[in-house]
Amino acid sequence: MAKAAKRSAARKSGAARAAGKSAREKASPARVRAATAQTTRSAAPAATRVTQETEVRGASTRVERHVERAAKPSLAEVDRGSNRGRYVYCIIRATTPLKFGAIGMDEQSPEVYTINFRDMAAVVSDVPIAPLDSTRENVLAHERVNETVMRDHTVIPMSFGTIFKTRDDILELLRSAYDAFADVLAKMQDKLEFGLKVLWDREEIVRAIEQEDEDIHRLKSEISSQKGSTYFARMQYGRLIDAALQQRSERYVAEFLQRLRDVSVASRVNRAIGDKMIMNAAFLVQREQEPNFDRRIKEIASRYDKLTFKYTGPWPPYNFVNIRLKLERAGQH
Numbered sequence: 470m471a472k473a474a475k476r477s478a479a480r481k482s483g484a485a486r487a488a489g490k491s492a493r494e495k496a497s498p499a500r501v502r503a504a505t506a507q508t509t510r511s512a513a514p515a516a517t518r519v520t521q522e523t524e525v526r527g528a529s530t531r532v533e534r535h536v537e538r539a540a541k542p543s544l545a546e547v548d549r550g551s552n553r554g555r556y557v558y559c560i561i562r563a564t565t566p567l568k569f570g571a572i573g574m575d576e577q578s579p580e581v582y583t584i585n586f587r588d589m590a591a592v593v594s595d596v597p598i599a600p601l602d603s604t605r606e607n608v609l610a611h612e613r614v615n616e617t618v619m620r621d622h623t624v625i626p627m628s629f630g631t632i633f634k635t636r637d638d639i640l641e642l643l644r645s646a647y648d649a650f651a652d653v654l655a656k657m658q659d660k661l662e663f664g665l666k667v668l669w670d671r672e673e674i675v676r677a678i679e680q681e682d683e684d685i686h687r688l689k690s691e692i693s694s695q696k697g698s699t700y701f702a703r704m705q706y707g708r709l710i711d712a713a714l715q716q717r718s719e720r721y722v723a724e725f726l727q728r729l730r731d732v733s734v735a736s737r738v739n740r741a742i743g744d745k746m747i748m749n750a751a752f753l754v755q756r757e758q759e760p761n762f763d764r765r766i767k768e769i770a771s772r773y774d775k776l777t778f779k780y781t782g783p784w785p786p787y788n789f790v791n792i793r794l795k796l797e798r799a800g801q802h
Contacts, residue, residue, distance in 0.1 A: 552597065552598060553578075553595050553596070553597060553598065554595070554596055554597070554598045554632045554633055554634050554635075555584070555591075555593040555594070555595060555596070555632065555633045555634075555635070555636065555638075555639055556573070556574050556575075556593060556594050556595070556596040556601075556631065556632050557591050557592070557593050557627045557631045557632070557633060557639065558581070558592045558593065558594075558611060558614040558615055558618070558626070558627060559591075559592050559614075559615055559618055559619075559624040559625055559626050559627055559785065560589065560590070560591055560592070560624070560625040560627065560643075560650050560654070561583070561589070561590055561592060561618060561622040561623065561624055561625075561654075562588055562589060562590075562622065562623065562654055563583055563585060563588070563589070563590035563622070564585075564588045565585070566582065566583055566585055566590075567582065567583045567590065567592075568580065568581070568582045568583075569581040569582070569592070569614065569617055569618060570617075572610070572613055572614055572617060573594030573595075573596075573610065573614065574594055574596050574601075574607060574610045574611065574614075575594065575595065575596045575597065578594060578595035578596070579594065580594060580595075581593070581594045581614055581617075582594070584636055584639045584640065584643075586640050586643035586644055586647070587643075587647065589643055589647060589650060589651065589654075590643075591639050591642070591643060592614065592618050592624075593639065594614075596632060598632065598634065601629075601630045601632070603629055603630070607629075608629060611629050615785045616784075616785075619661075619783070619785050623654055623657050623658050623659060623660070624657075624785045624786075625650060625653050625654060625657065625790055626785040626786070626787055626790065653790055657786050657789070657790065659755060659756040659757070660734060660753050660754065660755055660756065660786060660789075661753075661754050661755075661756055661759060661782060661783035661784065661786070662751055662752065662753055662754070662782060662783065662784040662785065662786045662787060662788060662789065663751070663752045663754055663762065663780065663781065663782035663783060663784070664749075664750070664751055664752075664779075664780070664781040664782055664784065665725070665729075665748065665750050665751075665752065665766065665778065665779070665780050665781075666746060666748065666749050666750075666778075666779040666780075666781075667721065667722075667725065667746070667747050667748035667776055667777070667778055667779075668745045668746050668747065668776065668777045668779070669745060669747055669775060669776050669777070670745070670775065671714070671744050671745060673775055674714065674717065674775060675710060675714070677775070678710065678713045678714070678717070682709075682713060684709065685706065685709050685710065685713065688702060688705060688706050688709065689706060692706060718747040718748075721747060721748065721773075721776070722738065722747065722748045722750075725748060725750075725769060726738070726750070728765065728769055729752060729762070729765055729766075729769075732754065732758050732761045732762045732765050733752040733753060733754050733758070733762060734753045734754065734755060735752070735753040735789060736750055736751065736752050736753070737750065737751045737788045737789065738750045739751065739788070747776075751787075751788035751789070753786055753788075753789050754783075759783065766778065766780050
């Protein structure tokens, strides 16, 4: 009986990732890779996996160029010590002002609402102008809003910690980056992100390899029966085992990607963490394909009793949209 593919609750799993990586894994999460208004950090871009992702990345780069010009005034105003700003969670299509309830970052002003420009809007709430720590509570609030909004809207998730001083700054952002945001929203229309981590018990896999590979099995027997020094034999054994593990891991990953290709739009393989994890991937899936993707994951998991599948989502497309906000102080070029 295969170990079950676990589809975790998005908020719990995502927050753990996010707090770990930023402390934000999709996480996470956050997995938002943008530089923020307060920290101006930028994360390394992800490797392109498929044509669709290449197109999305190109659109995101254009957003970055527009946003640099639109956002320059904000950081100077923050430095002058104004009290309240607007925390931006995501960008959506919306022709009229919307409200999403008291689910925002700050307990004193929890109402989440939109600031609209033409048929586009920033989803925001009011927050103090102050450094925002990426605590578990704050990351959960960031994700809670994005997850609520994405139920009915395609979202461009913004970086954790993105704060603008005034409503006019956000309107200028939307105006200047309108075409680029529209391009990304069109490519992300009705698409969701899902995460898949695959783990194995390394010792259990090593035992299987020892039985299946004649050379390794023979060398293992020689080491067990040999008297005296076995240093060189153990070194050779270790090299063969490492190579066999690497080969098997790559074979699994290639097979899983291939089997999920027809039920996803794009995929991205992130760095595996630790000895147990052999695959850490994100998949972009059409909303209507979610049931098929879900079934395919379960089919794959049922075939491998020595592997554990951890399946999370749906998420906003954190791994497939990379918006970088480089906010410069007034007077700098």
